[in-house]
Structure formats: structure tokens, C-alpha cells
Amino acid sequence: MSPLPFPLPSEDRATSPHTGWTRAHWEATADGLLDAAWKWSTLGRALLDLPGRPSRSGVRSDGLEGYARTFLTAAFRVAGAKGEDPHNWLERYADGLTAGTRTAGRDDAESWPLILDHTVFGQPMVESASVAIGLRLTRPWLWDRLDGATQDRAEAWLRGALRHTPAPNNWYLFPFSVAGFLESVGRGDAETARARQRALDLLEVWYRGEGWYADGDGRAFDHYNGWALHLYPVLDAYLSGDAELSALHGARLSEHLESFSLMFGADGAPMHFGRSLTYRFAAGAAVGMGAVSGHTPLAPGVSRRLVSGSLRYFLERGSVGEDGLLGLGWHGPHDATLQVYSGPSSPYWASKAFVALLAPAEHPLWTAREEPAPSEGPDRVLSLPSPGLLVQSTRADGVVRLHNHGSDHVRPHEGETADVADPLYARLAYSTATGPTASANTADNHLSVRVGGSRSSRVRIHPLGAGHGDGWGWAASWHTPVFAGGPPTWPGLRVESVTVVRGRYELRVHRILGAPAGSRAEETGWATGPRDAVSSALHGLHGWEEREDVRAPQGTAFTRWAVLPRLGADVEGTDLLVALASLTAEEDPAPLPTAVSGVNVDVDTVEVAWADDGSMTRVGFAPLEVTHRLR
Numbered sequence: 001m002s003p004l005p006f007p008l009p010s011e012d013r014a015t016s017p018h019t020g021w022t023r024a025h026w027e028a029t030a031d032g033l034l035d036a037a038w039k040w041s042t043l044g045r046a047l048l049d050l051p052g053r054p055s056r057s058g059v060r061s062d063g064l065e066g067y068a069r070t071f072l073t074a075a076f077r078v079a080g081a082k083g084e085d086p087h088n089w090l091e092r093y094a095d096g097l098t099a100g101t102r103t104a105g106r107d108d109a110e111s112w113p114l115i116l117d118h119t120v121f122g123q124p125m126v127e128s129a130s131v132a133i134g135l136r137l138t139r140p141w142l143w144d145r146l147d148g149a150t151q152d153r154a155e156a157w158l159r160g161a162l163r164h165t166p167a168p169n170n171w172y173l174f175p176f177s178v179a180g181f182l183e184s185v186g187r188g189d190a191e192t193a194r195a196r197q198r199a200l201d202l203l204e205v206w207y208r209g210e211g212w213y214a215d216g217d218g219r220a221f222d223h224y225n226g227w228a229l230h231l232y233p234v235l236d237a238y239l240s241g242d243a244e245l246s247a248l249h250g251a252r253l254s255e256h257l258e259s260f261s262l263m264f265g266a267d268g269a270p271m272h273f274g275r276s277l278t279y280r281f282a283a284g285a286a287v288g289m290g291a292v293s294g295h296t297p298l299a300p301g302v303s304r305r306l307v308s309g310s311l312r313y314f315l316e317r318g319s320v321g322e323d324g325l326l327g328l329g330w331h332g333p334h335d336a337t338l339q340v341y342s343g344p345s346s347p348y349w350a351s352k353a354f355v356a357l358l359a360p361a362e363h364p365l366w367t368a369r370e371e372p373a374p375s376e377g378p379d380r381v382l383s384l385p386s387p388g389l390l391v392q393s394t395r396a397d398g399v400v401r402l403h404n405h406g407s408d409h410v411r412p413h414e415g416e417t418a419d420v421a422d423p424l425y426a427r428l429a430y431s432t433a434t435g436p437t438a439s440a441n442t443a444d445n446h447l448s449v450r451v452g453g454s455r456s457s458r459v460r461i462h463p464l465g466a467g468h469g470d471g472w473g474w475a476a477s478w479h480t481p482v483f484a485g486g487p488p489t490w491p492g493l494r495v496e497s498v499t500v501v502r503g504r505y506e507l508r509v510h511r512i513l514g515a516p517a518g519s520r521a522e523e524t525g526w527a528t529g530p531r532d533a534v535s536s537a538l539h540g541l542h543g544w545e546e547r548e549d550v551r552a553p554q555g556t557a558f559t560r561w562a563v564l565p566r567l568g569a570d571v572e573g574t575d576l577l578v579a580l581a582s583l584t585a586e587e588d589p590a591p592l593p594t595a596v597s598g599v600n601v602d603v604d605t606v607e608v609a610w611a612d613d614g615s616m617t618r619v620g621f622a623p624l625e626v627t628h629r630l631r
Contacts (some may be wrong), residue, residue: 006032037326115160222274266398529559
């Protein structure tokens with residue numbers, strides 16, 4: 001575990017038996033992160049030019065990002081303390097606002113870049129939301145003390161977010177948040193009303209049920225649900241007192257937490273899945289917002305266990321460097337985790353986790369005794385048909401696995417090409433203890449068809465259904481294999497996939513249709529490193545002919561170097577392939593072949609008998625039907 005460059009209070013194991021952390025630890029962490037970041041401010045305090053590679057938006061935008069995202073931390077810190085600001089953070093942000101808006105758009109040492117369309121270096125629109133929310137949270141101690149001219153300049157800059165086009169996803173909540181602030185200080189008009197209604201209308205389009213939003217018009221279901229699509233409307237309703245907005249979006253947040261709360265491992269790690277993972281402990285923002293607003297199914301002690309566990313998990317694993325700055329990566333630096341829009345200040349969207357500080361010291365979130373996280377309870381299996389996800393947690397090792405049969409990163413208007421296959425969405429499974437391999441390495445948790453030396457990618461995922469029963473569950477999908485070399489697709493080629501889970505086991509059944517002569521199928525398992533606490537296993541039950549271990553020298557976010565099991569078999573026309581996979585942190589787990597006592601395959605139907613209790617899992621493809629019963 002990495003030592004921190006700033007001091008923390010002593011642990012309190014009486015009220016926090018799982019993490020030892022209290023509200024004071026959160027305040028100390030906020031202060032430590034802010035102190036380190038402010039060492040890199042410009043003279044006028046308008047930009048925080050943190051060291052590191054610039055994003056594609058450029059150094060000036062990155063400096064604004066440093067100001068805006070750390071402002072969120074300071075705002076939650078001071079607002080939660082009812083205006084107490086022992087380190088005078090707000091004085092610095094007031095100075096920076098004054099300097100940054102004085103000649104906005106000018107190319108000098110302090111001026112903020114203008115807010116333009118998302119296609120024209122649009123990152124300032126993202127940061128405008130953090131500035132607006134920070135000002136709204138700290139209004140009595142910052143905004144109300146500014147002179148009228150500075151307020152007018154700040155409004156003029158912020159209105160750029162209302163007048164330009166966001167990216168077609170959660171970005172519409174940035175002008176929503178800007179408009180909410182302007183209305184809260186008596187500067188609302190038809191323009192702010194339009195921005196707010198447009199965002200609310202889009203949320204209705206993107207809401208797919210079970211507490212899950214798609215991040216745009218496609219099928220991207222990821223952490224943006226918690227740290228954007230739920231956070232912004234619920235926080236807005238909480239600050240404005242809008243009962244109607246609170247009731248609608250609060251209920252959705254509460255339902256989201258029913259499933260999302262299971263996606264944290266017993267060690268505090270959130271699910272390593274989806275883009276922008278360098279925001280790290282922002283994954284706890286939805287849990288904190290639920291506790292603050294009261295829209296949560298979780299007991300206060302469970303909520304604190306989750307948010308404190310996640311924050312501590314990252315602080316102890318190298319996310320903060322010796323200089324006190326949050327680095328780009330997951331634990332420590334990891335280039336494959338990053339997106340092109342990530343810059344030195346990007347990790348500070350982790351600030352959203354500090355929304356928990358809006359709960360005052362006497363709130364049950366901080367006073368209740370910590371309780372176990374959902375992943376620390378009995379083994380759980382939870383299916384989510386709306387997003388096409390299947391969650392599997394095991395108490396013996398505290399690992400949570402997410403089987404993906406519905407979330408991809410392809411927008412409706414985009415074609416399917418191998419170069420858009422995203423490792424953070426395209427894989428069959430993800431976990432709280434492993435990360436996907438990089439694009440240049442062998443893909444983990446992947447079924448590929450190899451034709452003429454080219455391996456296929458899984459790009460657009462079409463869910464076929466999901467369900468669960470007592471101790472077991474399933475999810476299914478199909479995809480068109482897409483190739484980088486030769487023809488991009490083969491006529492009639494299709495892969496249908498079903499995952500059935502029980503305990504630590506994953507039954508993976510694939511039906512390949514229309515495989516051309518000379519094709520070869522390959523399936524990989526979990527990628528793990530030599531020092532990882534988890535082990536990976538993959539065993540062919542039917543159709544697979546060979547097994548080997550392959551290397552991923554670029555490693556994952558959890559290990560510098562990884563190895564993964566791979567099965568192979570020649571296929572042609574229609575073939576049915578069955579395998580058993582496992583990821584576990586148990587010591588000396590039983591070999592996979594001993595888990596199954598029999599396998600029967602009849603045309604399009606697979607029956608698997610389990611050795612422990614004699615139960616039978618049946619998977620049929622024509623039509624799709626998945627059942628599990630005791631003999």
C-alpha cells in the first residue's frame with residue numbers, strides 16, 4: 001500500500017469497523033488534494049496547470065479543467081461545513097473567477113477559453129458545469145461577495161454553454177447545471193429554461209429502466225450513470241427544493257443503487273468497466289448523493305462503507321503520487337486506461353465523490369455504524385435485462401464480476417468496424433479485481449472467429465435477454481463478428497452468446513452461425529498477473545479442441561504483465577461451443593473440470609449437470625431458453 005503525502009486522522013474502528021474512516025478523513029483528503037493542486041496555479045489563480053501530457057483540447061483548456069474540477073472539491077468541502085473554510089479555498093477560487101473572466105477568450109496567462117461547440121475544442125463546456133455547481137454550492141460565501149461587474153462577466157462566460165452544441169450524451173447536463181445556477185441567483189430567462197427542459201427531455205429518451213440510463217442514443221451503460229446522469233438532476237433538485245424533479249429522479253437513483261451498490265468489491269474497488277475510469281472514486285458519487293438526498297435503498301452504514309471503502313482503496317494503491325496529485329490511470333499510471341480527452345487535470349472529476357460531505361457531521365451517513373457492503377454478504381446473482389448486464393458476487397473472495405450482454409460504445413449512426421471496438425465495453429466480462437487487456441494485446445474474455453489470419457472483434461452488442469433465480473442467473477446477446485483485415489464482415493456470420501453463472505463459475509455457451517470454411521474459433525478467459533490475488537481458469541466442455549496460455553505484455557490496469565487462458569477449435573457453418581470459466585481469489589480452488597458431472601449437446605441445446613448438488617442447467621437456442629433446476 002502506498003503512503004500518502006498528506007496526514008490523515010487516526011482510524012475509528014468503533015464506528016467504522018470496515019474502513020476505519022470518518023467524515024474527518026474525507027475533509028483531510030479534500031484538503032490534501034487541494035493543497036497539492038494549488039501549488040500549480042497561475043499567478044492570478046485562474047488556471048491550475050498541473051504537470052503532465054496535455055489533452056487534445058490543449059494546455060489552456062487543461063488549466064481551466066484544473067480550476068473547475070478542484071473547485072468542486074472545495075465547494076463540497078466548504079458547503080458541507082456550513083461555510084467554514086479554514087484554508088481559505090474560496091478566496092482563491094474567487095480570485096481565479098475574476099481573473100479568468102476578465103478577458104475570456106484572450107490568449108494570455110490567465111484568461112479562460114470560451115465555451116464553444118463540442119466539435120471545436122469543446123472541453124470548456126464540461127468545466128462550466130463544475131464552475132456553476134461550485135458557485136451554487138458556495139453562493140453565500142463567494143458569489144454574493146463578488147462585485148456586480150465580475151458577476152456579469154461570469155454569467156456571460158457561462159452562457160456560452162447555453163448557446164453552443166453539447167456532445168450527444170451526458171453533456172446536455174452541463175448547460176442544464178449552468179442554467180440551474182443562473183436561475184438560482186435570479187438570472188434565469190427563456191434561454192436557461194430551454195437548456196433545462198432540453199436536458200430533462202433527453203433523460204426521458206435515454207432512461208431504459210431498472211435505474212439505468214444509456215449515455216446518449218446508443219447502448220453505453222457505464223459509470224456515467226452514477227457520476228453524471230443521476231448526479232446532476234438529483235443534486236439540482238436537492239439544491240432547489242424542486243419536489244417534482246426530486247421525486248422522479250430520486251426514485252430512479254434509488255432503483256439504480258439497488259444494482260449498482262453490488263458493483264463494489266469487498267476491498268472497496270468499483271467495477272473496472274467503461275470509459276473515463278481515471279475518475280476513480282467518483283464511482284461513489286451516486287451512493288453519496290443517494291445518502292445526502294434520502295433517495296437510497298441503502299442503510300447509512302452501508303453507504304458509508306461503500307464510499308469510504310472506494311476512496312481508501314484508491315488512496316492506498318498509488319492513485320496519489322508523492323507530490324499529492326491524482327495521476328492519470330487506475331491505481332498508478334496506466335496509459336491504456338486513458339482516453340484522448342484525458343489531460344493532467346482530468347482525474348479531478350473524482351471530486352464528485354465529495355458530494356457526500358454535503359451530509360453534515362450529525363447526519364446518519366457519518367454517525368451510523370458501518371455495515372458490510374452488499375458484496376460482503378451472501379453470494380449474489382443479479383440480472384439487469386434493460387442494460388443487458390449480469391452481476392455475480394462471491395462472499396468467499398469479495399470479488400464482483402459483470403457479464404456484459406448489452407452495453408457497447410457504438411452510436412446509432414456509426415458503422416461497425418474493428419477499429420472502434422473498445423476494450424472497456426466489448427469484452428464478455430469485467431470485474432472489480434481485473435482489467436481488460438489493451439487493444440494491441442490478445443483480448444481477454446472474448447469469443448473471436450479467425451478467418452484468413454484475421455481475428456474478429458465484438459463491436460455492437462444486441463441483447464437477447466437476462467434473468468436470475470435463487471443462486472444463479474443468465475444473460476444472452478448476439479453480435480456480428482467484424483474484421484480488421486480482408487472483408488470487414490462475412491455474409492451470414494453471427495455469434496450468439498449465453499453466460500450462466502452460479503457460485504464462482506461461469507458457463508459460457510456460444511452458437512456460431514455461418515462460419516466460412518477454414519474458420520477457427522477462439523475464446524479467452526480472465527487476464528491476471530503473476531502477483532495478482534486472483535486466479536483465472538478456463539476449461540472446454542464441448543467443441544473446444546485445444547487450450548493454451550497467451551501473454552499480454554502491456555498488462556492491465558491491475559498488473560504490468562498478464563497471462564490469459566485461450567481455447568481454440570476449427571469451425572464451419574453452425575457450431576456449438578461450451579466452456580466453463582472462473583475468476584477467484586480463493587486459495588487452492590477446486591479444478592474446473594470437477595465442477596461439472598456431465599454435458600449433453602443435442603443440435604441447438606446444451607444441458608450441463610453440476611457436481612455439487614446434481615442440478616441441471618439447460619440452454620436452448622431455437623428459441624432461446626435458459627433454465628436451471630434441481631434433479
